[in-house]
Amino acid sequence: MTLKAGFLGYGLMGKAHANALARLPMFFPDAPEVERSVLIGRTVEALEEAADTLGFNRIESDWEAALDDIDILYNLGPTRIHVDPTVAALNRDIHVLCEKPLAPQTAGAEKMAEAARKSDAIAGVGYNYRYVPALQLAKRMLDAGEFGDVRRIRGQYLQGWQADPDDEWVWRNDVERSGSGALGDVGAHTIDLARWLIGGIDRVCGRLDTFVTERPVAGGDETRPVTTDDEYSAIATFENGATGVFEGSRVATTREGGNELELYGSRGGFRFDMERLNELEVYTRDDDGFERVLVTADDHPYMDAWWPTGHIIGWEHTFVHEHYEFLSAIEEGRSYSPDFETGVAVHRVVNAIQQSNEDGSWILV
Structure with missing residues (x-):
């Protein structure tokens, strides 16, 4: 059909x-x-x-x-x-x-x-x-216990597409249309990845900043107010006791796609940078230091569908993997994740960071 x-x-x-x-x-x-x-x-x-x-x-x-x-x-x-x-x-x-x-x-x-x-x-x-092969490999290793008990995760997503105060106003600058700024836009990705890898977040302490309060409207001389955050930073504790440190920005000068993730456990950890999407740096107790893994081999997640080992894929391929899993769930009549319950859970973490910014205190999620 x-x-x-x-x-x-x-x-x-x-x-x-x-x-x-x-x-x-x-x-x-x-x-x-x-x-x-x-x-x-x-x-x-x-x-x-x-x-x-x-x-x-x-x-x-x-x-x-x-x-x-x-x-x-x-x-x-x-x-x-x-x-x-x-x-x-x-x-x-x-x-x-x-x-x-x-x-x-x-x-x-x-x-x-x-x-x-x-x-x-x-x-x-x-x-x-979630569908980046390198992060799928990290998840596989984490679930297999290769990194031991997770102690800390650090995630950041730094962009600079509105670093210039003269960059034009867009709908993402309006809280009524978007709900939040960098926090709900790029921060939501970091929060989701952390929850997917480790589990539920228990409480957070965060800060939001808006550095440019008005921006010019395209095609005219008027300006409009910016009612969303330009960047956020947060500390989190997870239900399993791990600590998370998150930050995101759309005004980080010179940054473009700085989506990075680091995880450290009792036996090892990994580092990932979206600007080197096909690479995963991995460390276990058996290693002398971080080892660079080029995630392009047939036994790596999804890579048997693409090119010979050593031939890289890109950002757009994550959507192909996403569609494959989503459509397969429909065809097979099974559940799919991330589902809307996941989306609501991320919303609640975002809300807690916003509340922490207002109250200046730790907030339970």
């Missing part, structure tokens, strides 16, 4: 997910077949151009009407439009893959999770970094 997919949104995430669906049958031939059926948006002219580029059969400016003819909704638009279309789709047992964060506020995310619990459909949230 061919599944009909509808995309709500055609920006960066729309391109990433459409590219993944196009590549999927070529490299993962056992994946379910998916038809890029309908592209959903507001502006007909822009939709027509995007549909032609991304390979969709038709366009639709009314998301409710689009639900009549799809099996899967990919909700890839701005955070503020996640809740209603997603809930409506799940109420009709239409599968949903929604980009993170699930909603501007936790109440909206909880509404989505409640709809997912009542639905017969599969609901997943787009934490694509």
Whole structure:
């Protein structure tokens, strides 16, 4: 059976997910077949151009009407439009893959999770970094006990795309549309990876900063206020006793894709940097120091589907792996993770960091 997919949104995430669906049958031939059926948006002219580029059969400016003819909704638009279309789709047992964060506020995310619990459909949230082969290898080694008991994890995601005060205002600068700034955008990825690797977070202490309080609007002389954080930092304790140190920024001058993770346990640990996505630095007690592993061998996660050993893959391939797992869960009628409960859990950690910033104290999650 061919599944009909509808995309709500055609920006960066729309391109990433459409590219993944196009590549999927070529490299993962056992994946379910998916038809890029309908592209959903507001502006007909822009939709027509995007549909032609991304390979969709038709366009639709009314998301409710689009639900009549799809099996899967990919909700890839701005955070503020996640809740209603997603809930409506799940109420009709239409599968949903929604980009993170699930909603501007936790109440909206909880509404989505409640709809997912009542639905017969599969609901997943787009934490694509789980599908980096190097991090999948780190998870495999961690679960096998090769690093011993986890003591500490450090995660950072530093970007500089708004480091210049003259960089233009975007919807991500509006708390009503996005819910938070760097914390909910890049910080959510770090928090999810940490919870996936180690487990639940017990309490946090955090700080938020907004360095540029107004930004120019594109195509005019006016400015708009920035109501989200430019960067965050936080300390966390996990339910298993481990410590976490997290930071994220969109104003880190000279940084572009500084998504880094370090984990240390009683027997060893690992280091990962997205700017060297195919590498994992690993240390165990049997080693003299960190060993660089090029994660391209056939026995590494997902890599038997790609190129010969030593030939690297990129960021866009994480979405191919994500689609493979999500669509396979649909075909096999099994659960999928990260699901909406995961999305809500990350929301609660984000909320606790925001509350800590306001109160100046440790907050229980």
